[in-house]
Amino acid sequence: MPPSTQSTHALLQIQGLAIAAGDVPLQTNLHLDLAPGELLAITGPSGCGKTTLLRTVTALQPALAGTIRLQGRTPEEWGWAAFRRKATLVTQRPTLLDLTVEENLRRPFHYRTAATPYPEQRARDLMEELAVGADRLTQAARTLSIGQQQRVCLIRALLMDPPVLCLDEPTSALDPDAVGLVERLIRRLAQDDGLAALVVTHDPRLAAEWCTRQFLMPRAEATV
Numbered sequence: 001m002p003p004s005t006q007s008t009h010a011l012l013q014i015q016g017l018a019i020a021a022g023d024v025p026l027q028t029n030l031h032l033d034l035a036p037g038e039l040l041a042i043t044g045p046s047g048c049g050k051t052t053l054l055r056t057v058t059a060l061q062p063a064l065a066g067t068i069r070l071q072g073r074t075p076e077e078w079g080w081a082a083f084r085r086k087a088t089l090v091t092q093r094p095t096l097l098d099l100t101v102e103e104n105l106r107r108p109f110h111y112r113t114a115a116t117p118y119p120e121q122r123a124r125d126l127m128e129e130l131a132v133g134a135d136r137l138t139q140a141a142r143t144l145s146i147g148q149q150q151r152v153c154l155i156r157a158l159l160m161d162p163p164v165l166c167l168d169e170p171t172s173a174l175d176p177d178a179v180g181l182v183e184r185l186i187r188r189l190a191q192d193d194g195l196a197a198l199v200v201t202h203d204p205r206l207a208a209e210w211c212t213r214q215f216l217m218p219r220a221e222a223t224v
């Protein structure tokens, strides 16, 4: 059997996926399904390709083989930009532009593929809920602490309402109180709105308590 974890009503369906660093294969024949509301922890040894999997699933780098379908359609069928809005990566290291927090949050809504206007009140509410504070919307984003920046990156992704979030070590820079706030928010969105997530983590508590299933990725097939 290939390494796999399956669910019954797939929102995201990954079949026979081979992921690589350059052209060196890290994992082959991966099969993963994700249903609405599911939070799937991706765990495994350092260097096995967890981040690479998230980058491949969000169409930021090509797969060596296999198919990815979101709501039944491949990235090519969605169009790359539209697909990335529906399967959105929040990277481990914050990636904020040298602008204010609010300008960063508004940025994705400038593009043609944005279907809705910037949800100003929701942004304020999420800034409060994650204890960054709505008063920081006018602050230069890169002057926030790394933990605050990590939460702003999560808020930026959530404002686009993606059906699938790919979270790479989402709590690595957070203190325990902030971890609790992020956990409560993600679980509520999963329960109430059917948000699904792939969550890469080295934290066994996060994998066991936040997530509804776990996928343990084996060691990389080749050393890069």
Ligand SMILES: Nc1ncnc2c1ncn2[C@@H]1O[C@H](COP(=O)(O)OP(=O)(O)OP(=O)(O)O)[C@@H](O)[C@H]1O
Binding pocket: 021, 022, 026, 044, 045, 046, 047, 048, 049, 050, 051, 052, 053, 223, 224
């Ligand atoms: N752009 C790249 N060029 C060369 N090697 C790369 C590149 N990206 C990833 N790799 C290599 O691919 C392998 C997998 O990296 P990846 O970041 O996906 O692992 P990971 O499982 O997320 O690791 P960790 O748990 O340490 O974060 C590593 O050996 C890494 O050095």
